[in-house]
Amino acid sequence: MCRRAQGAGFVTWVGTVGEHFVLESGADVLRRYHSSAAATRSFCGRCGSPLFFESSRWPGEIHVTLASLDDPSGLEPQAHAYWRSRVPWADWSGKELAQVEPEDQG
Secondary structure, eight states: OHHHHTTSSOEEEOOOOOOOOOOOOOOHHHHEESSSEEEEEEEEEETTOOOEEETTTTTEEEEEEEGOOOOOOOOOOOOEETGGGOOOTTOOSOOOOOOEEEEGOO
């Protein structure tokens, strides 16, 4: 579902505790879409840029697209989510990361 919503082979998210997240501007143009019973995706109503993801699979968290941050320096991947369902051409030769399959967590 993330690949379809992003129009890309994968998306890089930055997750944080939702109550710590502050949207400094643009709330008036933020649009939300319930992409499934468990998930809500938010995007800019002006340009369509995907911005946020919230899901009952990660309660209390908000996930922000890394590409939408003004300064993503210092942020590095911590895990591959849904690694088993990745596109066949995606490979990773970087540092060893956890491979998280949320449906395995119960």
